[in-house]
Amino acid sequence: MPSKKKAIKKKKPAAKKSAPKPKKKARVIFAPKKPAPKPAPALRSPKGEVGPAPVEKEVVGAEEPKQKHEGLQAIRGMKDILPKEQQYWYALLDHAQRLAQFYDFGWMQTPLLEDARLYIRSIGRGTDIVEKEMYVFEDRDLQKVAIRPEGTAGVVRAYIQHGMLNLPQPVKLWYWGSMFRHERPQKGRYREHHQVGFELFGDASPSADAHLIATAYSLLSDLGINAEVRINSIGTPEDRARYVMELVGYYRAKRSYLCEDCKKRMIKNPLRLLDCKEESCRPLREEAPQIVDWLSESSKKFFMELLEDLDELQIPYALDPFLVRGLDYYTHTVFELYAKVTVKEKEEEKGEAAEVIEQAGEIGEVVEKIEEKPEEEKPEKEAEKEAAQSALGGGGRYDLLVEQMGGRPTPAVGFGLGMERIVTELKKRPEDFEPKPPSVFVAHLGQGARRKALSLLQQLRLEGMRVGFNLSKTSLKAQLDIADKHKVRYTLILGQKEMMDGTIIIRDMESGAQEMIDSNKIVPYLKKML
RNA sequence: GUGGACGUAGCUCAAUUGGCAGAGCACUAGGUUGUGGUCCUAGCGGUUGGCGGUUCGAGCCCGCUCGUCCACCCCA
Numbered sequence: 192m193p194s195k196k197k198a199i200k201k202k203k204p205a206a207k208k209s210a211p212k213p214k215k216k217a218r219v220i221f222a223p224k225k226p227a228p229k230p231a232p233a234l235r236s237p238k239g240e241v242g243p244a245p246v247e248k249e250v251v252g253a254e255e256p257k258q259k260h261e262g263l264q265a266i267r268g269m270k271d272i273l274p275k276e277q278q279y280w281y282a283l284l285d286h287a288q289r290l291a292q293f294y295d296f297g298w299m300q301t302p303l304l305e306d307a308r309l310y311i312r313s314i315g316r317g318t319d320i321v322e323k324e325m326y327v328f329e330d331r332d333l334q335k336v337a338i339r340p341e342g343t344a345g346v347v348r349a350y351i352q353h354g355m356l357n358l359p360q361p362v363k364l365w366y367w368g369s370m371f372r373h374e375r376p377q378k379g380r381y382r383e384h385h386q387v388g389f390e391l392f393g394d395a396s397p398s399a400d401a402h403l404i405a406t407a408y409s410l411l412s413d414l415g416i417n418a419e420v421r422i423n424s425i426g427t428p429e430d431r432a433r434y435v436m437e438l439v440g441y442y443r444a445k446r447s448y449l450c451e452d453c454k455k456r457m458i459k460n461p462l463r464l465l466d467c468k469e470e471s472c473r474p475l476r477e478e479a480p481q482i483v484d485w486l487s488e489s490s491k492k493f494f495m496e497l498l499e500d501l502d503e504l505q506i507p508y509a510l511d512p513f514l515v516r517g518l519d520y521y522t523h524t525v526f527e528l529y530a531k532v533t534v535k536e537k538e539e540e541k542g543e544a545a546e547v548i549e550q551a552g553e554i555g556e557v558v559e560k561i562e563e564k565p566e567e568e569k570p571e572k573e574a575e576k577e578a579a580q581s582a583l584g585g586g587g588r589y590d591l592l593v594e595q596m597g598g599r600p601t602p603a604v605g606f607g608l609g610m611e612r613i614v615t616e617l618k619k620r621p622e623d624f625e626p627k628p629p630s631v632f633v634a635h636l637g638q639g640a641r642r643k644a645l646s647l648l649q650q651l652r653l654e655g656m657r658v659g660f661n662l663s664k665t666s667l668k669a670q671l672d673i674a675d676k677h678k679v680r681y682t683l684i685l686g687q688k689e690m691m692d693g694t695i696i697i698r699d700m701e702s703g704a705q706e707m708i709d710s711n712k713i714v715p716y717l718k719k720m721l
Numbered sequence: 722g723u724g725g726a727c728g729u730a731g732c733u734c735a736a737u738u739g740g741c742a743g744a745g746c747a748c749u750a751g752g753u754u755g756u757g758g759u760c761c762u763a764g765c766g767g768u769u770g771g772c773g774g775u776u777c778g779a780g781c782c783c784g785c786u787c788g789u790c791c792a793c794c795c796c797a
Contacts, residue, residue, distance in 0.1 A: 319796080324795080324796090375794085379797080380795090613797095667755050671757035675758055684755080684756075686755060
């Protein structure tokens with residue numbers, strides 16, 4: 192029945208053109224009708240066994256597509272990054288690399304696939320990342336592997352595995368690459384996203400934290416992003432245990448006011464009680480004990496020193512007593528970076544941040560003031576909307592992680608920045624990232640000239656010039672058309688006539704003026720003009 | 722994982738009460754000899770995201786599904 196409908200529908204256009212459409216027909220064939228040929232014998236056959244390899248399913252768990260479009264679309268939450276964005280990605284990577292070189296961070300990459308236990312050990316069993324977002328599966332050897340959901344764990348593993356503790360400390364490393372988390376996609380939140388990460392091992396002083404935060408901040412500000420650092424200290428595990436007891440005690444008394452989620456949080460992850468957005472829970476937070484007040488003297492001192500360093504570095508920051516990050520391995524410093532939304536906000540925070548560091552005892556109160564501001568003002572709807580996915584990155588100190596993963600006790604700090612989110616910021620100022628077209632286009636006319644053009648291209652390349660060309664087009668008109676689309680400044684025209692004379696025509700694409708140049712002098716000539 | 726909005730050509734969008742799926746841009750080729758931007762002509766390009774239902778007839782109505790976006794959740 193449905194096929195009949197289609198036939199009727201399709202008839203008309205076919206009749207109009209009064210010709211069969213073999214092309215259309217061909218496109219319909221997507222899946223081979225015949226089953227795929229049997230797989231070749233396995234390359235690695237089980238120990239010395241001769242004979243046919245065991246028959247396996249051709250593709251594990253995948254069926255042949257029945258619909259034309261099946262399997263032809265990027266899967267949920269995955270995105271192609273296309274050349275139209277390349278100027279932003281290049282700028283980002285270029286700045287990251289320069290910064291890394293300047294501060295002497297060594298570049299490295301870790302595998303996308305790791306033993307799943309690596310992440311369970313580091314990030315923590317009860318965290319959302321491990322519990323419900325991580326891609327985990329058994330590979331063909333039935334090993335349980337995970338696609339990396341974040342960068343630090345792999346770097347720590349590598350640090351231990353390659354004995355980097357024998358290198359002069361601190362060891363400073365940086366990387367960039369894909370991370371995968373099975374979340375519900377949204378703008379600025381994908382199942383595959385890219386991070387640039389910086390890690391520093393073997394320095395327990397707060398100045399290391401300051402250095403790292405400054406690195407993160409500089410990377411953003413070098414790119415013209417107005418960033419703000421939100422920072423907090425969650426102390427040592429002992430500090431936290433004491434605080435959590437206090438916190439749970441506080442909330443237990445108000446249990447009846449809590450939302451359902453928070454009741455669960457009280458048992459599972461009490462720190463998260465603090466960032467509940469439920470109307471009923473919010474007011475409770477105001478009176479809640481704050482972790483800074485429960486830090487040990489040494490933890491407090493560490494934090495204060497860090498803040499003084501940041502002040503010295505003139506990095507705008509805001510204390511956020513409710514900042515707790517979703518990974519278990521953090522100790523002491525935790526921070527996040529946000530793109531500032533309005534100029535107004537920026538100035539307020541700068542002013543207040545400066546006050547804060549002075550009085551150690553009063554951190555709590557000052558912070559509360561800062562916190563209240565945005566809630567009360569709600570300047571524009573815009574500002575609020577942007578807030579949802581606007582964390583550009585975050586990080587913190589993880590002094591216990593290396594040891595916990597079997598290495599020698601090694602203090603460490605690190606951060607990761609979301610590349611897609613940075614690119615989103617950069618795209619707001621396209622004028623700052625205009626792609627640069629090649630400066631010269633080489634056009635040719637006739638067989639001999641085309642060949643000569645090839646060597647001319649080589650010559651220009653060796654001179655470091657960016658050159659556009661299209662060797663398959665034969666008409667000059669078409670080639671100039673392309674040159675124009677490339678927005679080049681000059682086009683070199685090489686035809687039979689010029690070949691014989693040993694000259695080349697150089698055309699200024701803006702004015703249309705042409706000049707004839709001795710072909711031996713073309714390179715110095717161009718160099719002078721560009 | 723929960724709730725909501727939206728899916729028409731590569732892009733931006735049309736299509737009367739359910740009645741032959743269109744335009745602009747982009748792309749390709751022409752407008753006779755070796756010269757781009759403007760202009761003219763033609764071509765390419767769609768199972769209207771997919772599957773099913775209602776109907777003589779569905780881009781339009783209904784159900785499911787996939788995808789995007791938004792708010793939660795969480796984070797980069």
